[in-house]
Amino acid sequence: MRRVFVVGGGIIKFGKFPERGIRKMAEEVLFNLFKDAGAKPSDVEAAYVGSQNTACDDTLMMVGQIALEQAGIVGIPITNCTNACGSGSNAVHQAWLAIQSGLYDVTLALGIEKMSSPLLPQAMMAGRLGGGDSEIEGVFGLFAPGIFGMIAKRHMEEYGTTREQMAKVAVKNRFHASLNPTAQYQTPTTIEEVLSSRVVADPLTVLECSPISDGAAAVLLASEDAVKRFSGKPVEIIASVQVSGTYSFTDILNIDTTRRAAKKAYEMAGVGPEDIDLAEVHDCFSIAEIIHYEELGFCKKGEGGRFIDSGAPFLGGKKPVNTSGGLIAKGHPLGATGVAQIVEILYQLRGQAGKRQVPNARIGLTHNGGGFRKADTGIVCVHILKKV
């Protein structure tokens, strides 16, 4: 197998900036990326752009071409990756595959999303998508918080998981975000505040849901031969896996996509869950992070609630999860999320994560999923990165 490295990462502050369009976000994030990598636009041989690009009113065709042209990346193959909330990691996987296959030596993955709009009610816009299958399920009022509300109710019923344990995910991620200058919500919160906020779908409250966000993140990938062209300190991608759902009608608590992707990724990397020093996990809702601890093998099935009670996923714990603040607090600009997760792990493994630095981090994992239909996930990607 050809070795693939991340040689640079760029991110911009996530939040609601109705006046800031795709072009403005793109030039800012790509400037940050090139400065970090010690690279220039002409170094990029192929680019992959993750964007769901349907939650906003001014939907663009060719979002990748438009965003990249702003930074002088033109002429090369540009592939737009639209895969719900997993669009960003889909782009990273493709950029990895393009080097892995031997076709290119330097590729770029950009994740970018514009969700806030001064004109349209955002919840209604997102609601039109349902879980993704708007033809069959969205028309009957399925919506993202509702999906995880069903999962939360089943988890409480089956394993005795408590509301306090779920609220702790939001409290933890808000605390981590308070140490991340690019996060959308940097003020800490409390269990009481989380549980007394407005209920969106039983039992989840608004503070347990990832927000509407604008944002972008980008990474530059290089083959072993090409790494030395750049001054950015490299980190190796030792696993890159993408799977889809099977829609096989099992219990909604069986997040088979995450489990399959994680198993393949551990095999590819030659490591186990016990070797992971820190992880960025798809916490679109509080219960999601809890159930993904289980499916990623950080704890046994059903013990996600106890895992957070143990303090393990907090900064300073034995396996910090979502040091960036995660989707709940860093923000969740759909297509940007999967790329932003890679950027966080890159910064952590290089030792440049500032106040939220995990000491001696050597191996990090990212887990990004998206889309939901027939009680199963549409896409899951797992990446494992290693310090070199």
Place this chain on the structure above:
Amino acid sequence: MAPSFLVNKEFFEEIDGELKLVGSKCEKCGKVYFPRKKFCINCMNDDLKIVPLSKRGKIACWTVARQTYTYGIPVPYAFGYVDLPEGVRLFTIFTDCEPFEEKLRTGTEVEWVIKKYKEDEMGNDIIGYLFRPVEEKK
């Protein structure tokens, strides 16, 4: 009276003068699909038969929406997945089910009904399938 429309014609079929919730069945392997398919993915048989779905199924999971995401469906409403005996799982809204926490549970037996469940932006009635708890015989 406002005009009414089926939410999706492929979910329904008039059988013996009555509108039914239907799927398609492969008579070679017995697999039933919802929504209907053109061909059986097991047998490649493209001669599938339109069949009414079982009237009754069981709730696989459910919850309650407290915030409006879908135009025209008044909140709160309960929704979830229902498993039918033929191996079909449907997403649905529940009706005649308040108070929710008393009437609905994982495993509760429910039956489908076809009726209006929302209005569209033009004020038209939209007809869909909904499931309601089966009244237990005392």
